[in-house]
Amino acid sequence: MELKAFIEITRPHNCLLAGLVGVLGSIVAIGHLPSAVKTVLIFLVVTLGCAGGNTINDYFDYEIDKINRPERPLPRGAMKRSTALWYSFLLFAVGLALSVFINLYAFLLALVAYAAMVLYAWKLKPMPLIGNLTVAALTGATPLYGAVGVGKIGLAGTLALCAFLVNVAREIVKDIEDVEGDLEKGARTLPILIGKRKAAYIASFFGVLTVIASFLPVKAGVGVGYYAMLPVDAIILYASYIILRDQSKETAHKSQLLLKVSIFLAVAAFLIAAIV
Ligand SMILES: CC(C)=CCC/C(C)=C/CC/C(C)=C/CC/C(C)=C/COC[C@H](O)COP(=O)(O)O
Numbered sequence: 604m605e606l607k608a609f610i611e612i613t614r615p616h617n618c619l620l621a622g623l624v625g626v627l628g629s630i631v632a633i634g635h636l637p638s639a640v641k642t643v644l645i646f647l648v649v650t651l652g653c654a655g656g657n658t659i660n661d662y663f664d665y666e667i668d669k670i671n672r673p674e675r676p677l678p679r680g681a682m683k684r685s686t687a688l689w690y691s692f693l694l695f696a697v698g699l700a701l702s703v704f705i706n707l708y709a710f711l712l713a714l715v716a717y718a719a720m721v722l723y724a725w726k727l728k729p730m731p732l733i734g735n736l737t738v739a740a741l742t743g744a745t746p747l748y749g750a751v752g753v754g755k756i757g758l759a760g761t762l763a764l765c766a767f768l769v770n771v772a773r774e775i776v777k778d779i780e781d782v783e784g785d786l787e788k789g790a791r792t793l794p795i796l797i798g799k800r801k802a803a804y805i806a807s808f809f810g811v812l813t814v815i816a817s818f819l820p821v822k823a824g825v826g827v828g829y830y831a832m833l834p835v836d837a838i839i840l841y842a843s844y845i846i847l848r849d850q851s852k853e854t855a856h857k858s859q860l861l862l863k864v865s866i867f868l869a870v871a872a873f874l875i876a877a878i879v
């Protein structure tokens with residue numbers, strides 16, 4: 604057993620980004636940083652939830668990841684599957700316990716979000732589009748979580764819409780990338796059901812919707828202005844274009860990574876404006 608696997612399996616880069624987006628949602632909702640305690644609690648509940656979700660996802664995806672992602676901790680033998688299962692529930696339990704100290708709605712939303720991540724990993728992932736929409740809804744819920752933590756949704760809804768739309772696009776492109784392993788395990792993902800080309804059209808459609816929606820937060824005064832969105836939108840449009848042109852595993856991998864870069868850049872732009 605490798606100790607670093609306990610960090611690696613949580614996908615810390617996603618968790619830290621998610622935690623920051625939770626705090627961003629609270630800032631955008633009330634116009635300023637909440638109290639230090641509340642800020643830390645919101646960050647931890649989202650980060651621990653994301654960590655638990657990624658860990659239990661790898662537990663249930665063990666067979667698929669042996670084909671698609673053999674380098675991950677479980678398929679490479681760096682951690683036992685049973686350890687991953689208990690570790691995910693520990694992460695969820697600590698996150699849920701901390702959410703009690705935020706407010707009742709924050710506890711209830713964490714309960715629903717954590718349960719949705721378990722349900723996704725256990726049953727929803729192989730369902731065409733349902734799995735994609737579940738992950739995207741959870742990602743969209745992240746800025747809303749911070750807003751619920753401070754008792755006001757405010758402009759966090761515009762961030763939630765952008766997060767949802769871009770992640771629908773990215774999840775479909777990831778499914779195009781993973782068709783090989785998903786086919787072997789009988790997963791009925793969108794690209795397997797309707798073909799990679801039609802799935803690419805749907806992903807690109809959500810990419811264009813994201814570009815349109817990306818001006819909403821700026822128009823509402825969130826972010827550092829339209830110019831900061833231009834590179835984000837250019838990357839999203841390019842990622843949408845290349846997956847339309849070619850649905851190979853290599854192109855799908857490049858497209859989904861570009862969409863991930865656009866998310867990081869957009870969040871950085873919103874965070875800079877929120878903190879400066
Ligand atoms: C215009 C624009 C792009 C706005 C972005 C809006 C926004 C606030 C996005 C934040 C989304 C968010 C909460 C991201 C957290 C980390 C993350 C990427 C979660 C979704 O992960 C699921 C994915 O399938 C994990 O796969 P991988 O990244 O390959 O490990």
Ligand SMILES: CC(C)=CCC/C(C)=C/CC/C(C)=C/CC/C(C)=C/COP(=O)(O)OP(=O)(O)O
Binds near residue numbers: 660664713720728742
């Ligand atoms: C709102 C609260 C309290 C928490 C939200 C926590 C967040 C950010 C959730 C976002 C979605 C997420 C990270 C879900 C975890 C499960 C996951 C990794 C889904 C994607 O997994 P797969 O579809 O199997 O794709 P890969 O494993 O190949 O990346």
Ligand SMILES: [Mg+2]
Binds near residue numbers: 660661664
């Ligand atoms: Mg997985």
